[in-house]
Every structure is written in C-alpha cells, then in structure tokens.
Amino acid sequence: MSAVVSLSNVHKSFGAVKVLDGVSFEVGRGEVAAVIGQSGSGKSTALRCINALETIEDGTISVCGHAVHDRKLDKRELRRDVGIVFQSYNLFPHLTAEQNIMLAPTCVKSLSKAKARELAREVLARVGLEAKADHYPEQLSGGQQQRVAIARSLAMQPKLMLFDEVTSALDPQLTGEVLKVMEDLARGGMTMILVTHEMAFARKVASKVIYMHKGKVWETGPGAMLENPQTEELKAFVGSGL
Numbered sequence: 146m147s148a149v150v151s152l153s154n155v156h157k158s159f160g161a162v163k164v165l166d167g168v169s170f171e172v173g174r175g176e177v178a179a180v181i182g183q184s185g186s187g188k189s190t191a192l193r194c195i196n197a198l199e200t201i202e203d204g205t206i207s208v209c210g211h212a213v214h215d216r217k218l219d220k221r222e223l224r225r226d227v228g229i230v231f232q233s234y235n236l237f238p239h240l241t242a243e244q245n246i247m248l249a250p251t252c253v254k255s256l257s258k259a260k261a262r263e264l265a266r267e268v269l270a271r272v273g274l275e276a277k278a279d280h281y282p283e284q285l286s287g288g289q290q291q292r293v294a295i296a297r298s299l300a301m302q303p304k305l306m307l308f309d310e311v312t313s314a315l316d317p318q319l320t321g322e323v324l325k326v327m328e329d330l331a332r333g334g335m336t337m338i339l340v341t342h343e344m345a346f347a348r349k350v351a352s353k354v355i356y357m358h359k360g361k362v363w364e365t366g367p368g369a370m371l372e373n374p375q376t377e378e379l380k381a382f383v384g385s386g387l
C-alpha cells in the first residue's frame with residue numbers, strides 16, 4: 146500500500162513547550178486513521194502540521210507526494226490535495242449552502258459558475274443535503290452546517306481528508322448524521338485522518354488507531370487495539386470513557 150501521508154520523527158514546540166516529540170506514522174491510500182488521546186496530547190497540532198498550517202522544527206512530513214517540511218513547499222498545491230474540516234464550520238452566513246460550496250471551485254480552480262453549481266449539487270447529495278442547497282447557514286442545524294462544511298471540502302476533490310473533532314460542538318442527536326457521512330466517505334475509499342473522541346466510531350470505521358500521549362505516538366494498531374490496550378496510559382484513557 147503506497148503511503149499518502151508519512152510523518153517521520155516530527156518535532157514541534159510552541160516556545161518552551163514541546164508539543165510533538167518525535168511523531169512518526171503512516172497512512173496508506175484508502176486508509177482511515179483515527180487519532181485519539183487526551184486534550185493537549187498534540188492531536189490537532191499533528192493534523193495542522195500535515196496541512197502546513199504549522200511549521201515543524203525537525204523530521205519529515207510527506208503528503209500526497211508533497212514534501213511538507215521543505216521550506217520551498219507550495220502550500221497552495223498541497224492544499225489542493227488536502228481537505229480539512231474543523232469543529233467550527235466557518236460557513237459564510239450571507240451565502241447559501243450551495244454558494245458556500247461554489248466559492249473555492251470558482252475562485253481557486255477557476256470553474257465556471259454552471260460547473261461549480263453542478264459540483265455543489267453533487268457533493269450536497271453525497272452528504273444528504275440536496276434539498277438544502279438554497280438554505281442559509283442560520284436555517285440549518287449544527288449537524289447540517291457541518292455536513293455542508295464537509296461537502297465544501299469534497300468539492301475541491303481532495304486526495305486526503307482531515308477531520309479535527311468535527312462532532313464535538315454538536316448535540317448527541319446531531320453527531321450521528323455527521324458520523325454517517327464520514328463513514329460513507331470511508332467506505333467510498335477516501336483516505337482520511339480524523340481526530341475524534343468517538344471511540345465506538347473509531348473502533349468501527351478506522352483501519353488504524355493512533356493513540357497520542359504527551360506529544361508522542363504511544364500506541365498504534367487496528368481498531369481492535371482499543372479492546373486490548375498494551376500500555377497503562379491507553380488502558381486508563383479507554384477506561385475513562387472519553
């Protein structure tokens with residue numbers, strides 16, 4: 146399996162605080178990697194480094210053939226291949242769902258309005274929201290807004306999707322609909338890395354679980370590793386019900 150993402154001995158500090166302390170992992174094509182761990186363990190920073198939203202001090206990061214650690218990296222080229230969705234949806238409030246999705250394809254990829262609209266309809270259908278194309282964000286539930294945000298990323302036809310706790314701001318009843326969209330994406334063969342507190346989801350959907358602790362990959366393995374933790378730290382983390 147060819148690696149879409151490869152981190153090797155990555156180090157990152159904020160001032161005197163070491164946040165990533167020699168992180169290495171690989172994610173292959175079509176793989177779904179779930180990154181889990183306590184708050185502050187470096188999960189979001191790892192994800193942000195993959196998309197060059199942070200620079201690293203040491204180590205190498207390769208993403209879809211881009212050398213992300215290289216100072217000469219073309220970030221726009223990298224971000225054409227990588228979609229990222231955060232906890233906050235950041236939709237433009239004055240644009241409809243469809244217009245929010247059309248923005249990047251028309252501005253960044255110079256697609257015609259007609260083509261971008263067609264694409265928007267297509268990705269809205271993929272997240273089950275074709276009926277909401279003309280709705281403004283405030284007319285949508287949190288779960289629906291997050292699905293629009295995912296659709297917006299998909300419209301750029303990324304090779305890799307990153308999700309950082311995309312359900313954490315949602316009520317439990319809205320979490321399921323967003324997880325369902327992510328599960329469908331995974332089944333469709335999308336390569337994904339997701340930071341999540343949804344252990345049941347990680348167990349079910351992830352081909353690889355990466356447990357981070359104190360800026361290190363503490364334990365990694367298939368979803369089943371959550372049933373049989375090898376370290377005291379993961380045992381405690383799984384036991385805490387997070």
Ligand code: ADP
Pocket residue numbers: 159162164182183184185186187188189190191
């Ligand atoms: P997680 O996502 O696992 O909760 P983060 O990667 O967000 O962890 O943060 C890891 C550590 O890095 C925390 O101690 C956090 O306070 C610190 N940190 C994250 N981003 C910044 C930043 N921009 N400036 C300073 N410290 C940061």
Ligand code: MG
Pocket residue numbers: 188189190310
């Ligand atoms: Mg985080």
